[in-house]
Amino acid sequence: MILEVAILQVKAGMTDDFEHSFKKASAIISSMKGYISHELQKCMEEDRKYILLVKWETLQDHTEGFRGSEAYLEWKSLLHHFYDPFPTVEHYEAVDLS
Amino acid sequence: MILEVAILQVKAGMTDDFEHSFKKASAIISSMKGYISHELQKCMEEDRKYILLVKWETLQDHTEGFRGSEAYLEWKSLLHHFYDPFPTVEHYEAVDLS
Numbered sequence: 505m506i507l508e509v510a511i512l513q514v515k516a517g518m519t520d521d522f523e524h525s526f527k528k529a530s531a532i533i534s535s536m537k538g539y540i541s542h543e544l545q546k547c548m549e550e551d552r553k554y555i556l557l558v559k560w561e562t563l564q565d566h567t568e569g570f571r572g573s574e575a576y577l578e579w580k581s582l583l584h585h586f587y588d589p590f591p592t593v594e595h596y597e598a599v600d601l602s
Numbered sequence: 603m604i605l606e607v608a609i610l611q612v613k614a615g616m617t618d619d620f621e622h623s624f625k626k627a628s629a630i631i632s633s634m635k636g637y638i639s640h641e642l643q644k645c646m647e648e649d650r651k652y653i654l655l656v657k658w659e660t661l662q663d664h665t666e667g668f669r670g671s672e673a674y675l676e677w678k679s680l681l682h683h684f685y686d687p688f689p690t691v692e693h694y695e696a697v698d699l700s
Binding site: 506507509523526527530543544545546547548549550553554555557563594595596597598599601602 | 604605607621624625628641642643644645646647648651652653655661692693694695696697699700
């Protein structure tokens with residue numbers, strides 16, 4: 505399992521529209537192969553800042569499966585115009601703390 | 603419930619020691635009032651970068667309860683010397699996607 509992390513900065517005056525569009529986009533990502541779970545969280549200290557956390561079975565499920573899909577075109581058209589700057593996406597693997 | 607997020611940059615050559623110390627530190631944070639869960643995840647694209655995600659019942663459980671505790675002195679002495687630069691910690695609240 506891997507964790508996709510994106511810090512999202514939304515343009516001024518657009519946070520309500522962004523959250524509304526994200527609800528629609530949630531149905532898209534949730535239907536993808538290898539998808540496990542996702543959370544959108546809003547920053548308490550900085551206005552218009554969010555973090556998106558998505559768990560995938562493998563890195564390729566995100567980078568090849570999702571990004572190479574027809575569904576990704578719809579995801580992009582719903583969300584990408586809200587961001588400034590355009591976000592960097594990173595992937596993480598859990599450290600075993602046991 | 604709130605999410606604490608810290609992006610951690612660990613000094614060169616110290617990642618093994620950091621992960622070892624973090625296992626000890628995990629027992630400290632897990633015993634605090636208001637603690638729900640935590641994950642330490644290692645970045646796949648950038649060496650020596652981690653993300654710490656901690657779920658707390660309230661913001662004050664982290665900022666006042668944990669940071670004001672005796673246990674936090676031990677947490678600091680276990681972990682803070684590994685970081686360069688010293689991390690910024692932010693708090694997030696889940697956006698309702700239903």
